Amino acid sequence: MIAIKNVTIHTMAEDEIIKNGVILIDNGKICNLGSTIAIPENIEIIDGKNGFLMPGIIDAHCHIGMWEDGLGFEGSDGNETTDPVTPHLRAIDAINPVDKCFQEALDAGITTVATGPGSANVIGGTFATMKTYGKTIDDMVINECTAMKSAFGENPKRVYSGKKVTPSTRMATAAILRENLIKAKNYVEKQEAFKNGSAKAPDFDMKLEALAKVIRKEIPLKSHAHRADDILTAIRIAREFDLDLSLEHCTEGHLITESLKDEHIKSIIIGPSLSDRSKVELKNLTFKTPMILNKAGIKVSIMTDHPVIPLQYISLCAALAAREGMDEEEALRSITINPARAINADHRVGSIEIGKDADIIIYNGHPFDLRNTVKLVMIDGKVVKNQL
Known part of the structure; x- marks a missing residue:
């Protein structure tokens, strides 16, 4: 003791x-x-x-171990940019626990992270939740399947229009996501019919097996969306398919606070705010967003999106949110209990x-x-x- x-x-x-x-x-x-x-x-x-x-401290959205520090291509394992639909990919198979950023995070008091694929694909694969201390992923992991990553807006457009394949518009991104959710829903219905003895088992499909967890609401759809219109598209699709939605980035969330009270939104994770406005989607970037949402009665988490912002600066991001008007204790909750709830780890951390x-x-x-x-x-x- x-x-x-x-x-x-x-x-x-x-x-x-x-x-x-x-x-x-x-x-x-x-x-x-x-x-x-x-x-x-x-x-x-x-x-x-x-x-x-x-x-x-907890970061509910980062990519630690997926883009290893200082290694370039050899350590870059976060985006499988050969197919816009890759729900069967698992972060747990790519994270390198000896990436020195784990030690930097640990030294700064970050003890738990949710890390996973980037936002190149419409559907990117599953995030994992893990402690920042340990020798192997299997020792460190809390939940190897925390959420299914999806992405709206600029990133899938940029990646795949450059390859001259779909999606090159927001319409196509939404259509691809809907198509695969419909397939997954049908797959789940066939599985249930088989269990009831009223139909034969569907042919195994690894992608649909992964998406079935989203349809069954076993895990949320962790949706990258900066701009207000993309946020609203994510909400619309979550409502259509009755999914649990985790809004990631939510840069323009302060412009649509009432819409963010939708019952399908499980969590809102804001950031990275300590960065330049590197793309059009970030033109309304401000550290006031957490304060505005919090004062509207919406619980938020703050993230780094590491390596965009090095993970050890997450407390600085929370401090800047407090400087912009967020209550200090609420700012502390945004990097502790709120992200724990966002990643279904609040029973432990x-x-x-x-x-x-x-x-x-x-x-x-x-x-x-x-x-x-x-x-x-x-x-x-x-x-x-x-x-x-």
Whole structure:
């Protein structure tokens, strides 16, 4: 058992902040916390030295390990640009856990990430959720099939129009997605008819097997969409097929706040905002977007889209959102409990609560003060960084 004492605990559970707090950890899990907790004898004690303690930071949308740092083509495994429809691809088969960016993320207090394919394809494959500490993907992974990536807007157009094949318009992108969702829906119906004994089993189709999880609402459609019209197309299709939708980037979300209250939207993950307006879709890029959506009653997460923004700067992105008017605790939630919920990992991570993984970080001051640094990082109850 381990005890952490002498810290202010920002639990991210409701509005709970525990001053002069103590956390007890056993077998990698949080087993007790509070300001009046008795510390058992003969256990390891970590003195937090009046630090700011919070759950490990989570990025719900990045590509760490998919585009390895400094390797160019040999380390570029995020976009299979030979086919616009590749739902059967799995991030877990491409992530390199020895990419040095994992260590940089860990040092900055990022303990959990959802990483996966890029946005070249209309349907790109599945994201995986993993811890940032470990030797192998199989050791690090929490969920190897977190969500199905899809993309709207400029990226599929640019990639495939250059090859003189479809899609070269937004119409074609939406049509391709619809066509494959219809095929997947029919495939699922045939599978169910087979289980009921009223039809023979459909011929195996690896792409449709992967998309069947989206149709059954086992995983969300994780849809890249920056511009308002593309966001609305994603919502329209989710509504048509009764899908769970995770909106990724949502750069112009602040222009259509009421539309973002649709029941099919499972989560909204905003970013990368710490970048230039490198393409037309980003002309309305602003750090005010999280604040505007949050004040409209919409819970949001903030992402880096690593390597677009290096993962270790996610707390800076949250700080800039707070500077632009977002409540500080809500900004902290946007990189902890909100992304945990977005990737269906909140039963394990994202807040300091009894029974959850002991993924804990301690700053020597408020994380939004850039003079402060992460002094301790713990994952699954194991101290992986300690500069206290």
